[in-house]
Amino acid sequence: MSVTSPSEIKIPYSPKKASMPNRLQAFADVWLPRLVLSPTVFASLLFVYGFIAFTAYLSLTDSRLMPNYELTGFGQYQALFELDRWWVSAANLGIFGGLFILFCLVVGLLMAVFLDQKIRMEGALRAIYLYPMALSFIVTGVAWKWILNPGLGLEKMVREWGFPDFSMDWLVNSDMAIYTVVIAGVWQSSGFVMALFLAGLRGVDDSIIKAAMVDGASLPTIYRRIVIPALRPVFFSVLLVLSHIAIKSFDLVMALTAGGPGTSSDVPAIFMYQFSFTRGQLGLGAASAMMMLMTVLAVLVPLIYLESKEAKHGH
Structure with missing residues (x-):
């Protein structure tokens, strides 16, 4: 009677199990950089472009010492010129x-x-x-x-x-x-x-x-x-x-x-x-x-x- 060594035992191939690590790797490759960069992108959108938009809005108001959020048109630009x-x-x-x-x-x-x-x-x-x-x-x-x-x-x-x-x-x-x-x-x-x-x-x-x-x-x-x-x-x-x-x-x-x-x-x-x-x-x-x-x-x-x-x- 022949004895089969452990190295000769063949494990059935499972496409589902083999594809799981690949799917996780693909998911990480796509989303991990986005997750890492998202705080920087959010901060840039808020503190750069957000405040640019806020400044543009204030330029169309009659704000003095404190912001006044009521739009008054382009009067400030006329006064500036x-x-x-x-x-x-x-x-x-x-x-x-x-x-x-x-x-x-x-x-x-x-x-x-x-x-x-x-x-x-x-x-x-x-x-x-x-x-x-x-x-x-x-x-x-x-x-x-x-x-x-x-x-x-x-x-x-x-x-x-x-x-x-x-x-x-x-x-x-x-x-x-x-x-x-x-x-x-x-x-x-x-x-x-x-x-x-x-x-x-x-x-x-x-x-x-x-x-x-x-x-x-x-x-x-x-x-x-x-x-x-x-x-x-x-x-x-x-x-x-x-x-x-x-x-x-x-x-x-x-x-x-x-x-x-x-x-x-x-x-x-x-x-x-x-x-x-x-x-x-x-x-x-x-x-x-x-x-x-x-x-x-x-x-x-x-x-x-x-x-x-x-x-x-x-x-």
Whole structure:
């Protein structure tokens, strides 16, 4: 009589039992990521888009110190557009935003091209250029307020060096105060722009550059005709980030000029804060906040459209 070993015993195959682990795995693959992300999605919907909708609603009411939920139409927007201070702040935003973005792009790109030449101490120079980005805009504003103070900053130092006629009173000059904000903002953010451009430059195919050099193209021509056009996606990202920084500029302006002298360096973010929380005109502040949102969308939507259109043609 033969004895059957345990390893030779065949267990009948059960499709139902075998499919259960697969079904559980498929269920977990589909629903577990959703369950993990659901608190974040809910918080974003509530605290970002929910409060945007709430602000839009308040801008259509006659809210003062406290919210008033009775709709009154677009009266707050009409009052906003009749205020000279709003148009001064909007003009200052145009000056600051335009110059800030332009100079950050130019300075950041030039520094990136300089570091892309494989120079010595590249790591140390990159860290030095990036260091201002590690500071908050409050610290940057206070530091540049000291530097540009006529009584104890750059003007005083140069005069002590033997140039008694030197003047750098932009901080107390109502016509030049907004440009001090541009200087501080460019100093703060150009290193970050440099890092983005440098990453893009390092991603350009070296074989294309070598082929152009073999054909006799000079280095400036290579960068102008080949390398910089290849950085279009980086330019898109940089423009988005810098536009966002410029439009929401509040802490830098408050620390450096506080919107002064007078309202000469006022920007919409300061206008919105003061009218909403210090002057008890919540509806007017909400209307200015919605105009800031419209400004962001006016910049963001065309850029996204152009980038998606270029990407579609590229494919």
